Amino acid sequence: MKTIQNSELILSLFKGKIKKSLKNTPYQEREDLEQELVAKIIEKIQEVEFEEPQGFWDIVLKL
Amino acid sequence: MNNNKSKHTAKKFMSNYEKALENPLIKNFLEVKDNYELVKNTLNYPTPQKIKEVDEVFKNYFYNVKMLSYISKLIHFFSIDYDKTINKFQDRFLLILDQPINQDGESNLTTKDIIESPEYTSLDSIYGSSLLDYIQNHELHSALLLLTKKQLEILELIYYKNFQLTEIAEIKNTTPQNISNQHRRALRALRNTIVKKERNFL
Numbered sequence: 001m002k003t004i005q006n007s008e009l010i011l012s013l014f015k016g017k018i019k020k021s022l023k024n025t026p027y028q029e030r031e032d033l034e035q036e037l038v039a040k041i042i043e044k045i046q047e048v049e050f051e052e053p054q055g056f057w058d059i060v061l062k063l
Numbered sequence: 064m065n066n067n068k069s070k071h072t073a074k075k076f077m078s079n080y081e082k083a084l085e086n087p088l089i090k091n092f093l094e095v096k097d098n099y100e101l102v103k104n105t106l107n108y109p110t111p112q113k114i115k116e117v118d119e120v121f122k123n124y125f126y127n128v129k130m131l132s133y134i135s136k137l138i139h140f141f142s143i144d145y146d147k148t149i150n151k152f153q154d155r156f157l158l159i160l161d162q163p164i165n166q167d168g169e170s171n172l173t174t175k176d177i178i179e180s181p182e183y184t185s186l187d188s189i190y191g192s193s194l195l196d197y198i199q200n201h202e203l204h205s206a207l208l209l210l211t212k213k214q215l216e217i218l219e220l221i222y223y224k225n226f227q228l229t230e231i232a233e234i235k236n237t238t239p240q241n242i243s244n245q246h247r248r249a250l251r252a253l254r255n256t257i258v259k260k261e262r263n264f265l
Binding site (some may be wrong): 010013014015016018019022023024025026029033036037040041042045048049050052053054055056057059060061 | 080083086088092102103114117118120121122126127129130131133134135137138139141142143145149189200202261
């Protein structure tokens with residue numbers, strides 16, 4: 001299966017969201033949080049496994 | 064003849080499964096042109112191989128959607144948790160300069176606040192003096208550069224100088240409505256540039 005495993009691509013997609021989530025944190029901590037977030041994301045991308053998704057026809061016929 | 068009949072199959076399918084097509088996942092999947100063509104082609108000229116291919120492509124798509132939504136939630140909750148931890152830590156281990164001066168805790172004044180700065184430097188001399196100098200986000204910055212000079216000026220007056228629309232209208236010798244329109248158009252242009260860039264990734 002050709003899936004998104006490319007951390008760099010995912011990080012670039014979520015760059016805006018990461019920046020936005022920093023806003024709740026005091027500015028002294030923002031850089032730390034950003035780094036932690038990026039590390040966490042990379043870790044999870046490699047780690048996480050979803051169950052096999054349903055096929056197209058299964059879903060269409062069920063609905 | 065054959066062609067006519069096959070077109071019919073796809074149409075019939077679309078109307079039979081209208082409800083399925085309203086499902087956001089299916090809908091978004093079919094909005095990608097390649098996927099749509101593939102499904103249409105399969106419905107018109109079905110072969111076991113093509114049917115399997117649709118399934119594969121869709122599973123792949125579904126997986127990516129799951130992944131992106133997972134990461135999105137991860138960012139949201141991780142940043143909240145991180146913030147909580149930091150706050151707890153800082154409450155417990157206050158730095159001397161951050162401690163409140165009166166112990167009763169009524170006043171927010173801290174030791175840090177009463178230290179006098181050795182000399183006053185205007186922030187303007189450190190940072191720049193235009194809107195563009197304050198933009199950290201590269202994408203936003205390059206999108207701003209694509210605006211017309213007039214639009215940029217208006218954004219600068221609104222967001223950097225904090226002027227009212229009527230004041231800007233007076234400066235520019237025009238009506239507030241006109242300024243408002245230009246402002247809206249500028250924001251839309253910014254949004255379009257950035258969204259287009261993100262689309263190209265997917």
